Amino acid sequence: MKSTLLTTLVAVFTIAAALAGDALPSWNDTTPKKAIVAFVERVTKEGSPDFVPVPERIATFDNDGTLWCEQPMYVQLRFALDRVKTLAPQHPEWKRKQPFKKLLTTPKEENVAVTEHELMEIIMATHAGMSTAEFERIVKDWIATARHPRFHRPYTECVYQPMLELLAYLRANGFKTFIVSGGGIEFMRPWTEKVYGVPPEDVIGSSGKTRYKMQNDKPVLMRLPELDFIDDGAGKPIGINSHIGRRPIGAFGNSDGDRQMLEWTQAGNGARLMMLVHHDDPAREYAYGAESRIGTFSNSLMTEAKTNSWTIVSMKEDWNMIFPAPK
Amino acid sequence: MKSTLLTTLVAVFTIAAALAGDALPSWNDTTPKKAIVAFVERVTKEGSPDFVPVPERIATFDNDGTLWCEQPMYVQLRFALDRVKTLAPQHPEWKRKQPFKKLLTTPKEENVAVTEHELMEIIMATHAGMSTAEFERIVKDWIATARHPRFHRPYTECVYQPMLELLAYLRANGFKTFIVSGGGIEFMRPWTEKVYGVPPEDVIGSSGKTRYKMQNDKPVLMRLPELDFIDDGAGKPIGINSHIGRRPIGAFGNSDGDRQMLEWTQAGNGARLMMLVHHDDPAREYAYGAESRIGTFSNSLMTEAKTNSWTIVSMKEDWNMIFPAPK
Numbered sequence: 238m239k240s241t242l243l244t245t246l247v248a249v250f251t252i253a254a255a256l257a258g259d260a261l262p263s264w265n266d267t268t269p270k271k272a273i274v275a276f277v278e279r280v281t282k283e284g285s286p287d288f289v290p291v292p293e294r295i296a297t298f299d300n301d302g303t304l305w306c307e308q309p310m311y312v313q314l315r316f317a318l319d320r321v322k323t324l325a326p327q328h329p330e331w332k333r334k335q336p337f338k339k340l341l342t343t344p345k346e347e348n349v350a351v352t353e354h355e356l357m358e359i360i361m362a363t364h365a366g367m368s369t370a371e372f373e374r375i376v377k378d379w380i381a382t383a384r385h386p387r388f389h390r391p392y393t394e395c396v397y398q399p400m401l402e403l404l405a406y407l408r409a410n411g412f413k414t415f416i417v418s419g420g421g422i423e424f425m426r427p428w429t430e431k432v433y434g435v436p437p438e439d440v441i442g443s444s445g446k447t448r449y450k451m452q453n454d455k456p457v458l459m460r461l462p463e464l465d466f467i468d469d470g471a472g473k474p475i476g477i478n479s480h481i482g483r484r485p486i487g488a489f490g491n492s493d494g495d496r497q498m499l500e501w502t503q504a505g506n507g508a509r510l511m512m513l514v515h516h517d518d519p520a521r522e523y524a525y526g527a528e529s530r531i532g533t534f535s536n537s538l539m540t541e542a543k544t545n546s547w548t549i550v551s552m553k554e555d556w557n558m559i560f561p562a563p564k
Numbered sequence: 565m566k567s568t569l570l571t572t573l574v575a576v577f578t579i580a581a582a583l584a585g586d587a588l589p590s591w592n593d594t595t596p597k598k599a600i601v602a603f604v605e606r607v608t609k610e611g612s613p614d615f616v617p618v619p620e621r622i623a624t625f626d627n628d629g630t631l632w633c634e635q636p637m638y639v640q641l642r643f644a645l646d647r648v649k650t651l652a653p654q655h656p657e658w659k660r661k662q663p664f665k666k667l668l669t670t671p672k673e674e675n676v677a678v679t680e681h682e683l684m685e686i687i688m689a690t691h692a693g694m695s696t697a698e699f700e701r702i703v704k705d706w707i708a709t710a711r712h713p714r715f716h717r718p719y720t721e722c723v724y725q726p727m728l729e730l731l732a733y734l735r736a737n738g739f740k741t742f743i744v745s746g747g748g749i750e751f752m753r754p755w756t757e758k759v760y761g762v763p764p765e766d767v768i769g770s771s772g773k774t775r776y777k778m779q780n781d782k783p784v785l786m787r788l789p790e791l792d793f794i795d796d797g798a799g800k801p802i803g804i805n806s807h808i809g810r811r812p813i814g815a816f817g818n819s820d821g822d823r824q825m826l827e828w829t830q831a832g833n834g835a836r837l838m839m840l841v842h843h844d845d846p847a848r849e850y851a852y853g854a855e856s857r858i859g860t861f862s863n864s865l866m867t868e869a870k871t872n873s874w875t876i877v878s879m880k881e882d883w884n885m886i887f888p889a890p891k
Binding site: 422440474483 | 775783
């Protein structure tokens with residue numbers, strides 16, 4: 238009993254210390270940081286009209302471009318292209334079949350133009366036809382070794398240090414933090430707990446259909462080449478409703494695909510925080526917005542953000558650090 | 565600080581007392597209770613080969629017939645039939661249209677035979693065409709006043725006291741407890757936190773499609789008359805994979821619809837607990853099994869349970885109390 242008590246006391250003091258100190262050191266002392274701290278203080282102060290009970294402190298985060306780098310291409314697309322190369326010896330027909338032929342014969346395949354239909358073919362060829370357990374192992378193996386072409390570090394270290402601090406700060410204040418991403422749910426789950434502190438059950442994403450079947454007397458879930466749900470745009474509130482069943486009080490994104498998630502969050506009663514990361518830092522990361530095909534941040538989204546008092550984070554102005562210190 | 569510390573100390577002592585005492589007083593000292601306690605001790609004992617880290621302590625529970633009474637008809641069907649009556653004045657055409665006509669003109673409408681197609685029509689007419697927020701309010705209002713025809717108490721008090729104790733006992737031992745039910749996800753979420761201690765985000769169920777739209781400048785999710793997912797049978801492992809993304813180490817059901825959930829649970833490595841509640845107590849609740857249309861417990865399920873060493877709970881022999889004390 239005594240040691241339990243001591244442990245508890247230490248925990249109590251540690252939490253108190255964390256709350257007292259600066260939990261967001263990578264954020265400059267500009268508007269976004271002030272908005273975050275003010276919001277958290279409002280909803281956690283007992284007796285305040287804006288107080289929110291712990292179970293209702295739900296925050297949702299987009300992943301690509303909000304928690305980790307999505308340039309020069311979505312990490313999951315890089316994964317799919319690598320899988321095409323890896324699987325090519327087992328698919329001699331790909332030498333003559335598009336879009337595989339052009340991917341396999343062009344040295345810099347990221348510049349190969351593919352139609353939306355061809356992209357879906359690539360995803361299905363690389364993401365389906367195996368069990369969920371096999372896919373998980375493939376993702377784990379790939380993510381452990383793949384490196385970002387510009388930053389020369391694992392993709393899981395091309396995550397934004399200020400957002401890691403924000404996730405931890407919210408959780409220390411009783412929030413449950415969910416990922417709500419257009420990316421594949423089973424592409425994220427193998428590593429989000431370690432990297433973001435977000436367990437698999439708090440990850441929402443796009444998904445394919447699966448089928449339950451017996452394989453050598455053991456049940457497996459086979460991944461089928463059929464789309465089940467696209468967790469992007471208007472799909473985000475739908476996915477939030479389906480997986481969480483509560484409306485978030487904080488929502489964090491970076492592109493047009495997050496618009497409805499922020500609208501849905503704002504439409505609830507009480508204090509709310511809606512935030513968009515703007516990529517305007519070509520020196521330390523990338524600069525892109527309305528003209529970008531990846532992570533489009535359109536002028537109409539900027540207008541809506543201003544009209545609705547959503548907070549815009551300038552990576553250049555508001556963050557004093559982009560990625561965590563190298564390991 | 566002082567009051568926080570005091571609160572913490574009280575909490576520590578309360579938890580210690582709960583662990584030391586008998587957390588399962590409504591369970592007789594028979595095989596199922598021994599199996600539960602032995603399993604929990606195995607997976608929580610640090611250093612033991614069967615130790616399971618807290619984040620992986622996932623337990624899944626069927627709802628109808630496992631956590632609450634499903635006789636003489638599924639509670640959600642009772643809800644749908646009541647909704648038909650309530651909505652009838654707004655639907656004069658129902659006087660001439662089946663299956664509504666026969667439901668509205670027969671005094672004991674539970675004995676009206678409806679085809680599967682007609683049942684779906686009833687569900688769609690009563691569960692779709694409104695926003696998720698409106699549906700939530702309708703469910704809350706109904707569940708607050710509806711009474712079980714035999715036990716004359718709210719359905720939320722026709723829950724099994726031994727299972728409430730089991731849920732709390734598992735959570736006190738670091739488990740996360742999920743509901744995985746063939747019932748409608750949005751029919752359960754409004755009350756599961758209060759009744760079972762299971763928050764909305766830990767409830768998995770069958771669902772219809774929704775559509776995001778603007779209504780008077782506010783976004784709403786409209787419930788469409790279109791099925792999205794049936795969380796029953798082979799759907800249960802699929803729903804578990806989609807919502808949780810981890811394999812349970814304990815699974816609790818009562819009927820053929822839970823078979824694949826238990827198979828899926830058992831197929832993982834390490835200690836596992838699979839349990840089926842058998843309704844064999846006509847005096848205190850109901851007796852039904854292979855011949856029942858509701859909550860069928862077929863002979864082949866019984867054979868599979870015995871072959872795989874799944875634990876069968878006899879309500880008559882293993883539970884000394886069925887429902888909680890009246891409020």
